[in-house]
Amino acid sequence: MLSGIQPTADSFHLGNYLGALRQWVAMQETHQTFYCVVDLHAITVRHDPAALRRRTKIAAAQLLAMGVDPERATLFVQSQVPEHAELGWILGCLTGFGEAGRMTQFKDKSAKQGTAGTTVGLFTYPVLQAADILLYTPGPGEGAAGRVLRVPVGEDQRQHLELTRTLAQRFNQRFGETFAIPEAYIPEGAAKITDLQEPTAKMSKSASSPQGIIDVLEEPGPMRKKIMRAVTDTGTEVRYDEENKAGITNLLRIYSALSGTAVPELEQRYAGSGYGQFKKDLAQLVVDTFTPIRERTHKLLADEDRLDRILADGAARAREAAERTMEVVRDRVGFVGRD
Numbered sequence: 001m002l003s004g005i006q007p008t009a010d011s012f013h014l015g016n017y018l019g020a021l022r023q024w025v026a027m028q029e030t031h032q033t034f035y036c037v038v039d040l041h042a043i044t045v046r047h048d049p050a051a052l053r054r055r056t057k058i059a060a061a062q063l064l065a066m067g068v069d070p071e072r073a074t075l076f077v078q079s080q081v082p083e084h085a086e087l088g089w090i091l092g093c094l095t096g097f098g099e100a101g102r103m104t105q106f107k108d109k110s111a112k113q114g115t116a117g118t119t120v121g122l123f124t125y126p127v128l129q130a131a132d133i134l135l136y137t138p139g140p141g142e143g144a145a146g147r148v149l150r151v152p153v154g155e156d157q158r159q160h161l162e163l164t165r166t167l168a169q170r171f172n173q174r175f176g177e178t179f180a181i182p183e184a185y186i187p188e189g190a191a192k193i194t195d196l197q198e199p200t201a202k203m204s205k206s207a208s209s210p211q212g213i214i215d216v217l218e219e220p221g222p223m224r225k226k227i228m229r230a231v232t233d234t235g236t237e238v239r240y241d242e243e244n245k246a247g248i249t250n251l252l253r254i255y256s257a258l259s260g261t262a263v264p265e266l267e268q269r270y271a272g273s274g275y276g277q278f279k280k281d282l283a284q285l286v287v288d289t290f291t292p293i294r295e296r297t298h299k300l301l302a303d304e305d306r307l308d309r310i311l312a313d314g315a316a317r318a319r320e321a322a323e324r325t326m327e328v329v330r331d332r333v334g335f336v337g338r339d
């Protein structure tokens with residue numbers, strides 16, 4: 001199993017946590033897992049080098065603080081495993097220009113960047129993502145296509161996963177069986193957490209207002225305020241209704257995912273009590289979930305040597321797996337052998 005996250009902010013947000021990261025922690029119990037902080041992806045838009053370095057460390061610390069266990073999972077930074085860029089190049093040579101141009105995230109991001117800010121890297125971003133995933137094919141080579149390779153992600157990554165599957169199949173057909181065909185693992189209920197101020201838009205690092213996002217590392221005060229001020233409709237009924245009550249529906253999803261209580265049970269619990277009590281309880285739940293993660297993150301960041309050692313060890317293990325795949329890939333593609 002493989003998944004990745006970009007180090008593009010000083011904290012992950014609630015959408016990242018519920019859509020993906022919680023599953024990362026759970027799946028290390030049952031799968032061989034590779035978790036990657038994708039710094040190569042983070043430079044597809046203009047960036048500040050010092051901020052990237054800081055955010056990469058914060059990202060790794062948060063993942064450990066959430067429960068990623070470096071004994072069981074391989075946690076690493078993408079740029080420390082050069083095979084990602086190498087396979088990215090090869091897969092790029094199998095990707096149609098039109099095919100890459102149809103990616104909706106590229107269309108959205110390039111519209112935001114404008115022509116001058118839209119880089120070739122942004123265009124080939126999903127191809128590099130395909131490389132991230134396929135490098136960790138269990139048992140690359142003959143029989144690989146039948147093996148299971150799961151990718152826990154939120155709904156917004158579905159199209160990139162489809163492209164990855166297409167590229168894996170295309171490579172296998174053209175050059176002989178090499179890659180497993182990956183499967184997206186998208187959580188029901190929490191696949192798309194929306195913005196607290198704009199409940200029909202995805203909660204996102206690039207949101208127009210910070211009031212709409214809950215950061216994992218945020219202090220309890222602002223966290224509570226944001227939830228209490230979350231946009232809801234003018235009614236009073238705590239009821240799941242995507243079309244007419246997008247704000248309350250989003251909060252119900254968050255509540256349900258964090259507490260493990262089914263939505264109908266929550267609707268019943270808050271019948272007649274209005275939005276105030278519901279929001280107050282949800283705020284407490286969010287604070288209780290993230291306070292220990294914030295505290296552990298700060299502790300981990302205080303011991304940078306240890307963090308660097310964990311990442312170096314993760315990169316060494318990831319390279320071993322990535323090299324196994326690349327040996328097959330280079331041979332299949334027709335590159336002359338290396339000693």
Ligand code: TYM
Pocket residue numbers: 002003004005006007015016017018019020021038041128129132133151152153154155156157160190191192193194202203204
């Ligand atoms: P990124 O860094 O934007 O987000 C990391 C993960 O968080 C999920 N997510 C959400 N889930 C639910 N609701 C939301 N509002 C929300 N916002 C974000 C994302 O779906 C993702 O799972 N392209 C990827 C990074 C990547 C990757 C990979 C992922 C690079 N290589 C290989 C999986 C496998 C991205 O930008 O995620």
